[in-house]
Amino acid sequence: MLSKSLSIRPFLGTVNYNESRFFYQKIGFGEVIITPNLSLFTKGDLAFYLQDYYVKEWIENTMLFLEVEDVESFKTEIDQLELREQFTSVKISDLQHQDWGNQFYIHDPAGNLWIVATFKPA
Helix, strand or coil: CCCCCCCCCCEECCCCHHHHHHHHHHCCCEEEEEECCEEEEEECCEEEEEECCCCHHHHCCCEEEEECCCHHHHHHHHHHCCHHHHCCCCEECCCEECCCEEEEEEECCCCCEEEEEEECCC
8 A cells, every 4th residue: 555544443233323423432432423313433543434224134144353452441440330220222241361461341232243452571
């Protein structure tokens, strides 16, 4: 490629658009409303689009890998938000220790899968 790449922004679908918007706000993403059925969610240099659009097969196969500096601290912060009590369809796994690092999973209200991890130092 000749041009410098600046970002990559996936599109996520939703079952209940407003519920998903609230979920992402709750976990610390800022929202920029683009149209009544499309928002940009940002956190630092990270960004993704959330759209009021649902295709079961697509959402059930959507996975995002979020590398964080300290997955243990991130997991503690997520647990303290009590998301499962506020969003009945949200699933959060236990922390898993792997040879390559540590991870846990979050399924958002629509079922999009986030893999949150920290790699072990090389």
